[in-house]
Amino acid sequence: MNLAHLHLLLNHLPTVGLGIGVGLLLASLLKKSEDLKQASFVAFFLLGLLAIPAYLTGSAAQTVLQDQPDVPQQVIAAHQDAALLALILMEITGLVAWIALWRFRRWHQTGILVLAIVTFGLMARAANIGGHIRHPEILVEGTAAPVPGWPRTAAAGAALVLDNPWVWPICEVFHFVGLCLLFGVVLLVNLRLLGFVKGVAFADVNRLLPWAMVGLGINVVTGMLFFLAAPGQYTQNTAFVWKIGLMLIAGVTLLYPTMSDQAGELTPEDRAPLTGRIIAAGSICLWIGVIFLGRFLPYLGSE
Amino acid sequence: MGSLLGQIEQSGAATWIREGGVLYGYPLILFLHTFGLSTLVGLSSAINLRLLGFAAGIPLASLARIFSLMWAGFGLTAATGILLFVSDATRHASNPAFLVKLVFVLLAVTALALTWTRVFRGQHSGKILAALSLACWFGALSAGRLMAYVAEFVA
Numbered sequence: 001m002n003l004a005h006l007h008l009l010l011n012h013l014p015t016v017g018l019g020i021g022v023g024l025l026l027a028s029l030l031k032k033s034e035d036l037k038q039a040s041f042v043a044f045f046l047l048g049l050l051a052i053p054a055y056l057t058g059s060a061a062q063t064v065l066q067d068q069p070d071v072p073q074q075v076i077a078a079h080q081d082a083a084l085l086a087l088i089l090m091e092i093t094g095l096v097a098w099i100a101l102w103r104f105r106r107w108h109q110t111g112i113l114v115l116a117i118v119t120f121g122l123m124a125r126a127a128n129i130g131g132h133i134r135h136p137e138i139l140v141e142g143t144a145a146p147v148p149g150w151p152r153t154a155a156a157g158a159a160l161v162l163d164n165p166w167v168w169p170i171c172e173v174f175h176f177v178g179l180c181l182l183f184g185v186v187l188l189v190n191l192r193l194l195g196f197v198k199g200v201a202f203a204d205v206n207r208l209l210p211w212a213m214v215g216l217g218i219n220v221v222t223g224m225l226f227f228l229a230a231p232g233q234y235t236q237n238t239a240f241v242w243k244i245g246l247m248l249i250a251g252v253t254l255l256y257p258t259m260s261d262q263a264g265e266l267t268p269e270d271r272a273p274l275t276g277r278i279i280a281a282g283s284i285c286l287w288i289g290v291i292f293l294g295r296f297l298p299y300l301g302s303e
Numbered sequence: 304m305g306s307l308l309g310q311i312e313q314s315g316a317a318t319w320i321r322e323g324g325v326l327y328g329y330p331l332i333l334f335l336h337t338f339g340l341s342t343l344v345g346l347s348s349a350i351n352l353r354l355l356g357f358a359a360g361i362p363l364a365s366l367a368r369i370f371s372l373m374w375a376g377f378g379l380t381a382a383t384g385i386l387l388f389v390s391d392a393t394r395h396a397s398n399p400a401f402l403v404k405l406v407f408v409l410l411a412v413t414a415l416a417l418t419w420t421r422v423f424r425g426q427h428s429g430k431i432l433a434a435l436s437l438a439c440w441f442g443a444l445s446a447g448r449l450m451a452y453v454a455e456f457v458a
């Protein structure tokens with residue numbers, strides 16, 4: 001299996017998942033069910049993570065298809081722009097859903113519902129354009145195949161980095177700043193779960209967690225800018241593929257300190273139960289793995 | 304001075320770091336440098352945020368054990384930093400970004416020591432120290448990250 005194949009497996013998940021998530025959220029409002037509502041927020045957060053490899057593998061698929069004369073490159077470009085726009089909205093939706101999981105306020109559910117519906121529309125549009133790349137038979141007679149139009153997100157992102165020589169170094173600085181914020185806060189929170197840090201209720205340490213999300217957000221944005229500017233440098237690199245894989249699992253482990261009742265109820269002198277400690281230790285190791293693979297990117301896995 | 308730096312560069316250790324191969328030598332030391340640094344700066348930033356008033360429910364006493372980790376992170380960063388310096392001594396010593404970075408690191412580590420004595424073992428609120436510390440870490444990270452670009456520019 002190559003990354004182009006992986007794209008075919010992943011690319012349906014955001015659209016289908018958003019449909020299910022919106023359904024869950026609407027059902028939770030009708031049934032007044034807090035559990036259903038939480039489940040929909042978790043779904044949006046996870047989709048925010050999954051949409052990242054869905055986009056990245058799309059670039060790999062593009063590389064595979066770029067030399068094939070029967071594949072319309074214009075349609076690929078239109079699909080990529082639509083996909084990046086949908087990805088941006090998906091990340092915002094995922095972030096707001098995370099905030100709601102961390103600390104629910106009433107406006108969150110309205111905000112998330114609106115964001116998710118908009119994202120669903122954009123995601124379906126991207127998917128629809130993507131369908132035309134390999135399936136000319138779905139084109140309604142008398143209409144033209146999709147062409148790139150406003151906003152040219154992918155092209156604009158690449159141009160921003162390539163046309164301004166200072167953008168890449170600035171992004172490198174902020175990628176490191178984001179890394180420190182994310183790793184430092186995640187380390188502290190997990191050390192509390194492990195019992196290395198004691199004398200403080202977990203709920204109080206948990207208040208720092210949004211700073212980890214700020215770090216993660218900075219790194220997703222700066223990382224995407226690197227990727228948009230030099231996609232081939234990353235999709236052809238094994239260390240990068242593993243880094244993204246580890247990052248996604250590490251991202252999922254953030255759910256434990258965010259929303260676990262087990263963790264939320266820890267009194268100052270308790271440590272987390274065994275499952276919690278395993279997740280905490282795993283989370284630390286995963287993030288160290290992400291840093292390791294990121295640092296080794298230029299040395300491992302590139303041809 | 305120049306000949307001393309040249310001699311350091313030519314030493315066995317420096318050659319090993321430069322030419323050791325992929326899994327050990329330069330990349331591994333670079334990773335350990337990054338790892339130590341992100342532990343030190345990350346934890347220090349978290350404590351600084353607490354001192355600035357975020358997550359104010361965390362008692363300072365509960366964070367005391369974190370200092371041992373931060374000093375361990377500093378030790379790892381400093382040790383690997385010396386190795387990285389040795390591997391390319393002449394170029395680093397003449398790189399203004401490297402010197403700026405050293406100054407910021409020195410200030411940030413001083414702030415860390417003062418945070419321990421004045422805030423954790425003293426009466427100060429530490430707000431100003433925390434803000435200065437965050438600024439110095441940002442300066443150190445920026446200068447460190449930009450070293451490669453400045454080196455190109457200077458050369």
